[in-house]
Amino acid sequence: MPRRFFKFLQTVLALALIASLTVTPMARAQDDPPPPAEIVNDEGGAVSITGEVPYTNSFFTLGVAQPLVILEDQAGFVDRNEHFLMPLASQTLGQITSDFFTSPFSYSIALPIEPQGSLRDVDQDTAEEPGVQIFAIAYWTNTFGEPFLEQRDLYGGGWSTAYASTRVSEDADTEREITGGQFLVYAPDDAQGFSSGFGEDGLLFTADDPVVTLPQGYTIVNMDTDPFTFDRSRHPVIDLIEPEGAALVDLSGESYPDAFNQFIDILAKEYAFTDYKEIDWEAKRAEFLPLFQEAADKQDSQAYLRALRDFAWSIPDGHVSGPFLPDDFSFATAGGLGIAIRELDDGRVIATFVLEGSKAAEAGIAPGTEILAFNDIPIDAVIDEAVAWSAPFSTAHFERLQKLRYATRFAAGVESASVTFLDEKGEETTVELAVTGERDSFNFSSFNVGKTGFELPVEYKLLKESNYGYVKINSFADNDLLSVQLWERLMRTLNDNGVQGLIIDMRQNAGGSGFLADQMAAYFFDEDHVLGNTGRYDKSRDEFYFDPRSEEVFYLPADELRYGGEVAVLIGPNCNSACEFFTYDMTIDSRAAVVGHYPTAGLGGSVKQIRLPENEQFQYTGGRAVDANGEIHIEGKGVPPTVAVPVNEETLLTDDDVILNTAIAWLDEQLALEITNGGDLVVGDEVEGELTPGVRVRYTLTVAEGDVLNILAASDEMNMLLTIYDLADNPLLSNDDLIEGDFNAGWTELEIPADLTLIVEVSSAGDDETGSYTLTIEDAKE
DSSP: OOHHHHHHHHHHHHHHHHHHHHHSOOOBOTTOOOOBOOEESOSSSOSEEEEEEOOOOTTTTTTOSSEEEEEEETHHHHHTOTTOOOOGGGOOBOEEOSOTTSSSEEEEEEOOSSOOOOEEOOSOBSSOOOOEEEEEEEEEEOOSSSSSOOTTTTTTSSOOSSSBSEEEOOSSTTTTOEEEEEEEEEESSTTEEEESSOTTTTOSSSTTOOEEEEOSEEEEEETTSSSOEEEOOSSOBOOOBOOTTTSOEEOTTSOHHHHHHHHHHHHHHHOTTTTTTTOOHHHHHHHHHHHHHHHHHTTOHHHHHHHHHHHHHTSOOTTOBOOOOHHHHHHHTOEEOSEEEEEOTTSOEEEEEEOTTSHHHHTTOOTTOBEEEETTEEHHHHHHHOOOTTOOOSSHHHHHHHHHHHTTEEOTTOOEEEEEEEOTTSOEEEEEEEOBSOOHHHHHTOTTTTOOSOOOSEEEEEETTTTEEEEEEOOBSSOHHHHHHHHHHHHHHHHHTTOOEEEEEOTTOOOBOHHHHHHHHGGGOSSOOEEEEEEEEETTTTEEEOOGGGOEEOOOOOGGGOOOSEEEEEOOTTOOTHHHHHHHHTTGGGOSEEEESSOOOOOOEEEEEEEEGGGEEEEEEEEEEEOTTSOOOSTTTOOOOSEEOOOSHHHHSOSSOHHHHHHHHHHHHHTTOEEEEEEEEOTTOEEEEEEOTTEEEEEEEEEOTTOEEEEEEEOSSSOEEEEEEOTTOOEEEEESOSSTTOSOEEEEEEEOOSOEEEEEEEEETTSOOOEEEEEEEEETTO
């Protein structure tokens, strides 16, 4: 071959080698030590760190009882291990040194002489070396277990993506990669290397990183400079970073119309259920923008707030919340008739409350009276046109129930209204009733009736009649730490006492943390089920994205904290959001019966807030929740009862808690109580019988309208329980103490409203006693 060809070939090979070194970086050779880092502020290394944690997110403090600022071991990021759990020994806890509930709050961390983090060799050479310990300063909240972070506190593990000293990418191509901010690095000696830049790939701790050698001890690494800055100050100040995706969007400085226009643009991209609910945002812009422009032209803040409220009401989503105008509310609902109404399963509307001494009562309206019309307008149309000030709603059933409340309210200045009803003879009657300022009827129909604000987040007791546990979860937005402590105490108490059945009352739970709700449900399972996922608008992808790494799962508690008995969950339309996720979780593998009149509220997503003019915080749904199959499972539907309680006169016109009694009856059935047939009874009968543990005796009793009865179960050996059911097995009445402290059970002078066939059930109060009894049915008139 000609010599020049060899020269050409050598040149080509040399160029190819250079190209290969550029395209595919190789690890440094073992005998090529990196240069020492250029140190600024060389004071020997940090001994303490102080700083501030700013936050604008409205939900940052929600439920938080034990906030923590810690040294967060970054071995999970180095390894790109999403499930890395920081060792307890590595978690150096700081002190919060100002009011946590005022942003920004300050912190201080006294550094240990030698930290106990995970060592990682990141100098990209081929030698095996001890490596360095890498920490971020990070904010967390402790909810579970001891005052350190465990798997549940860490949401399964990994590394912080918000409120840390590091800046984390939110772009699709580099999502969760650390792209800036500051590390605290500890080198056990002066021979350990560390990256001094991101390299050409823009990623940290990869083969193309330039590397320097760190001095022994602590060094602060600032990744916002190129090359990185290495600081050895004794008392560095490091403020944590609130990422753009978590920060509150603030449009409060804009004009009314400009803020509204920008907000519509945001909702068109970020609202979670636009297609599902068939919302046309441009149509809403055209409908409401003139109202905001008019309010701006007139400088009328009240007109602006009313426009914003009406806009919120136009979105069929119970998570959406705009301004509440108390003066408008008080004016619109100022008057009442002294009655509350409900709609039955058969479509009739009846009075469920009549104010004692009211004109309605004097006119012959009583609980159970069928209401036909107000002001000659059919009652169905009245309900349809009622304005429910608790709007908007995700489900038609909850909207209907709230409209029933507001249908009986009248604006200030209305003096009277006509009411058409069926009187006690079944004849149609119309009366004119004065509208007064009474609010008793309105309060009676509230789905929060009885709540005082003094409740604990979790309250429980033992039902003495059945020996079942009863727990009411009032909120998932209270003190999370206290909620879990009470919850775990309940689990231990149930297990220690061998309680066979548990009733969980969720009927007045307005929601809160969906994660907390899921993890509290985990105490009833032995498998870490996948529960679903939540998709959010991803700016870099310009679409809703469900990150497979964010699947919601159970993180199971310790074996001794799990409860394996039968469970019934009580629900209603005032079970909202996180309450519904808990209820849905309990339907997995049919773990619990769900008992109620109606499905839950149907709020199936996570929320965001935005600040608008007049300092208004507007809430909307930004997260689309789906089940493990990717299907929308709660929004617009709610969780339906698996044990449906009918809505009729018998279930509404009683002081008994019919839903609770139905749950007790279901638990009894599941726990294989033996029900024996005692035969038929008539008024005047007296029968004797025997009970053994787990046995109940039922008798069929025929009664007539107008009967007044004394029904008594007596025993000298057992604490008796007497329960009356209808033929559909719905419990109507229950009593275990005719006289306080007495063994006997029953009722005296019980008035019978109609010709009925009843089931009278005799049992011992705990289903655990043996003895004889006497059941007496006598006419109280004689």
